[in-house]
Amino acid sequence: MKLPWYPGHMARARRTMKQHLSGIDLVVEVLDARIPRTSRNPDIAGITEMRPRVVVLAKEDLADPNETKAWLKILKADGLACYAVNAETGEGVQDVVSGISRLALEIMMKLQDRRRRPRPFRVMVIGIPNVGKSSLINRIAGRKSAKTGAKPGITMGKQWIRVGRAVELLDMPGVLSPRMDDPSDLFKLAATGALTEESYDEVQVAEGLLETLRDRTCHTLAARFKLGDIKGQEGHAILRAIGEGRGCLGLGGTVDVSRAAVIVLSEFRKGLLGKVTLDSAADDQREADSDE
Numbered sequence: 001m002k003l004p005w006y007p008g009h010m011a012r013a014r015r016t017m018k019q020h021l022s023g024i025d026l027v028v029e030v031l032d033a034r035i036p037r038t039s040r041n042p043d044i045a046g047i048t049e050m051r052p053r054v055v056v057l058a059k060e061d062l063a064d065p066n067e068t069k070a071w072l073k074i075l076k077a078d079g080l081a082c083y084a085v086n087a088e089t090g091e092g093v094q095d096v097v098s099g100i101s102r103l104a105l106e107i108m109m110k111l112q113d114r115r116r117r118p119r120p121f122r123v124m125v126i127g128i129p130n131v132g133k134s135s136l137i138n139r140i141a142g143r144k145s146a147k148t149g150a151k152p153g154i155t156m157g158k159q160w161i162r163v164g165r166a167v168e169l170l171d172m173p174g175v176l177s178p179r180m181d182d183p184s185d186l187f188k189l190a191a192t193g194a195l196t197e198e199s200y201d202e203v204q205v206a207e208g209l210l211e212t213l214r215d216r217t218c219h220t221l222a223a224r225f226k227l228g229d230i231k232g233q234e235g236h237a238i239l240r241a242i243g244e245g246r247g248c249l250g251l252g253g254t255v256d257v258s259r260a261a262v263i264v265l266s267e268f269r270k271g272l273l274g275k276v277t278l279d280s281a282a283d284d285q286r287e288a289d290s291d292e
């Protein structure tokens with residue numbers, strides 16, 4: 001798969017993020033709950049210059065709940081505060097806000113001990129494209145405006161959103177590039193919608209995805225597209241059957257697999273083909289164990 005837009009675009013985004021990082025006390029790292037490993041920038045600690053971090057697994061509504069539990073456990077074992085949320089509906093966001101406020105208080109107490117002047121505690125949200133950063137920021141901001149209503153009084157720089165009493169959140173998210181070490185990373189990023197459409201072949205990705213779904217959410221997949229027995233079937237055969245069923249016909253009545261692929265990817269990303277996590281927590285654990 002080719003990645004025409006990533007290198008230049010991402011290098012620029014990273015520079016912008018680095019500029020905003022000065023004056024930031026804590027970073028909220030947003031990961032995609034379906035790909036907690038692949039959606040994480042491998043150099044996250046270096047990029048954030050070792051600032052304290054809170055991890056948010058967004059799109060938890062689309063991920064396998066058992067995998068999400070296992071991933072939260074792994075992240076917590078690393079000493080990170082972490083939360084699973086639906087950034088679209090706001091489910092779980094209140095816990096993130098409470099967690100940030102608690103950490104802010106702890107860190108500010110330490111700073112005060114060193115006789116620093118009290119100042120607002122500043123937070124930045126970062127993550128790869130399309131992971132849910134803006135949705136999360138909006139949900140946090142929405143909670144705040146719901147609380148204060150239209151009451152005038154508190155004047156804030158327009159770049160900052162107040163969270164709790166002494167915490168401010170930068171309203172501009174930092175964009176990071178994902179892990180892209182091997183083809184399976186690109187497949188996962190493409191399937192979940194983290195890559196622009198022109199950077200991958202949708203038929204190839206849909207076929208790979210269908211084989212994963214065949215093994216993971218077989219009944220949901222078969223019911224959704226009214227398929228017969230798909231056990232052991234290859235991706236291209238399943239895609240063809242889906243195209244036929246949905247009337248994706250091209251010239252001369254042949255099945256238009258491109259159109260079928262677009263349907264499969266779009267329905268997967270809406271969660272209509274089951275709750276699926278593409279990065280297995282158990283695999284990550286095994287890797288970590290063999291590293292020791």
Ligand SMILES: Nc1nc2c(ncn2[C@@H]2O[C@H](COP(=O)(O)OP(=O)(O)O)[C@@H](O)[C@H]2O)c(=O)[nH]1
Binds near residue numbers: 062085129131135173
């Ligand atoms: N189902 C679901 N969709 C989400 C969630 N968070 C964000 N989205 C959707 O994912 C897309 C990208 O979200 P956005 O906040 O713009 O991502 P950003 O590029 O990281 O700022 C949008 O269509 C959102 O509605 C979530 O937790 N669950």
Ligand SMILES: [Mg+2]
Binds near residue numbers: 133134135173
């Ligand atoms: Mg955004």
